[in-house]
Amino acid sequence: MFRSLLKRTTFLNQLNKSNGFNRNYFKQSTLTRSDALSRHVETEDNNEHTPFDFTQENLVKVEKILAKYPKQYRQSALIPLLDLAQRQNGGWISLRAMDKVAHICGIAPMTAYEVASFYTMFNRTKIGENFVQVCTTTPCMLRGSGEIIKTCKSHLGIQVGETTPDNKFTLVEVECLGACVNAPMMCINDDFYEDLTSASTINLLDQIKNNKPTKIGPQTHRKAAEGPQGKTTLLEPPVGPTCRDDL
């Protein structure tokens, strides 16, 4: 069957050429990875029977999060709870975890699925221990994020959207993570690594692979987002409010 299709394709291509058309009638769509699919993919480690429940520690956190909202609007806690479930579950959120969160919020599971599939920061398929997100939005791209992606691919031996066989790394491309001053950058789990080069990327990935401590932030001598002249303004220590402490 495939052969006959191929024959037809070549025949049509010839036909098009002879007519002077330059249109491609048979095009294959790009392969979509399961993490980008907007539906549930039944796998061994993510199905109807995969158990999930919050740990005792996290249940205390759940109560804390729920207490922030009025009782009749407890569905507002959906996103923080999904995040909590994802953290507990090793960086991804299973079907049962979404059901559990929906149950706590008193809403239909469908709403939880909708929210989890809308936000790209929720992973609905299993990922590796370290979630490598390389930013490829314009500023990072101009500063050489293509090189960083290439390095990651060749060093880890995987394509974008894949997980290494030892389950250590999952590589994805993401949109702007808000550290454009220090482009190019990538985010591994919750930490930003900025001012990357190929060499520093390889170094970083090796350090993480061997469970060695890493330097968070710029990988050069630069401190935070300072310019070449160092700090010229805002010299006094920052006053609050600082980042939320509940996460």
Place this chain on the structure above:
Amino acid sequence: MIIRFKINEIECEVNEEKEDITILQACTANGIEIPRFCYHEKLTIAGNCRMCLVYVTNEEKLLAACGIPLDENFDDESIETEIDEILKAREGVMEFLLINHPLDCPICDQGGECDLQEQTLAYGLDTGRFYIKKRAVEIKTFGRLIKGIMTRCIHCTRCVRFLTEIAGVNELGVLGRGYNMEIGTYKKNVMIESELSGNIIDLCPVGALTSAVYAYKGRPWELKNIKGIDIFDTLLTPINYQVKGGEIFRILPRINDRINEEWITDKVRFHYESYKIIEKIRKETPSYKIQANKFIELTWKTALKMVFKVLLNKKNKVDLIIGSKINSTNLRIYKELMNRLGSKNYITENGLMFKKFNYDLRENYINSNDLYNVDKNDLVLLCGINLRVESPLLNIKLRNVNFGDDEIESVKKIGIIGNKFDWKHESEYIGATLNSMLKLFEGRLPYCQQIKKSKAPLIIVGPSLLTRISLTLQEMRAIFMKACNLKPENILIITQGANFGMALEEGLFKEKFSIGGNVLYSIDSNEVQVTNKINYVIYQGIINDKFENKIDLYLPSKHYFEDFEGDREVYMNTFGQRSEIEKLSISKGNKIKENSMIGYIQLMYLNNKEMTRKEKEQKDIKLSYREMKKEEKRKIKVNKYLTINNIIENYYMTDINIRLSKNLMITGQLRKEKKIMEAGIWKNRKCI
């Protein structure tokens, strides 16, 4: 404040305090059509298709007419819907919608009644400019009834809104974002567990959701509309049979804001499959059983002679049971027939179940409340009724009742006595037995205080209770009024069977009726238990699946929609509203006769006179006022610990026409296996 504005140079006025309308509604009221996809009158406003853009002076951008309310900002403004800017904007929107829409109209079931097709013709560009690849979405299955070809979807979210807001099942959702957005159930092969799921087929503006039963069968322009009613319900929802060449192709709702708004149940939408099967397997001539499973064919003359031989034999005691679809003319004829034979053993199939009814006053069996105002009540008490199964359309009306924002208070405002069921609303469960009902009558229940507090309570008395308690509605009303300070219009009675009200109107009801004779004459009634006492069964009807092997004499008769003289017949529902049906003939056998015809022949045989109602008989059935008073004072004697179980076990098994429809049957079985009906869907799902 009165807002004065112009739409396309037409001067309009809107009183802001009285009316709360949007630009789109104002335009429609003034006869200006605005194209739309996501907007629907009965659903909330989503505003995501952008097809209804209009130009308003002093506004920087074009506005989506469906979502902008007319307020004081619109005073002295003018709205334009036909200027070039708007036409261009519509072209743009159409172009975007068509980027990923497949060009498969010739094989699409929506072709001919597709909003996208029509609006592309009217407002779209005549050429396409996109040569990039189209997006494809996998085909989704939502059970046996609905086919989902989701590549055609334009993401108007009407189906999602209908299921969440009106049907109350949150099964469909908007998944993903941007280019990857899909409408779906997230998990694979999830059935939409609603009795009203078929309505999303009508709502879908494109061919994404189509009827699986009607697939590739017909085209809308070749079908003819014939008025009908939903005979599986006491509301008698108006429907349209869509017919071609003596065959029903599909069933669609007829819009009636007083009864069904725009919805019909799945039962009636898909039951037409059975008519084709019935045509194939039914007997077309009168026949008589000589041995088990062996019938000989008779002529009508001999068949009727045999009927009379049985009916006129004085040793025989004949019970006449009439099916639930028979119209009032026939009820009258057969009652007259039995009266002339000197017997009063006649009853309708549904009347057989109910303990007691008082039919001397109309208010005792016809509800005086208006279905339209049902959602204006602030407290609902359900006594022995599973609303989801017994009256799904009333259920969706009640789901819209505003019980207040307070979660704990609002739960208290819905009480259930009888079997637990999930009617998609949090509610307070009072009790399962008759005991709690009696307590309520005596005012000893804490819930009585709730009822007294509320301004407009509504107590719905259902068939499960009426079959178990021998109180007339009048008595019940009197007791309720005493216990909880109620008015007559606060009680709503839901019975079973399409002709129940009409049968009472004709006086076809008897207290404590049980089949006691040795001859059973069943007119299109299948739901009768044939005991061993009965030694002769005459079945006059279409097809029987319950006591088929016990029938001795079979008389073929026509369907209820063929069974009247003239073009139309009127049925009356439980609210006293009348629905008209038109004649539709699908029976092909020429020996099949109307019930009315058979009845007239029998009457002619007895007495060659035209049929009239006897006045004497009317006197018989009327109780005197004194007797009525006495009845009120009568003490109630019941088994207190009797549980009020639902009388309908399976929603998809209640009628012969449903039992013979393949797809409905399979849906019913699938749901029964999952035990979804009682347990609800997501509330009771175990979270490990």
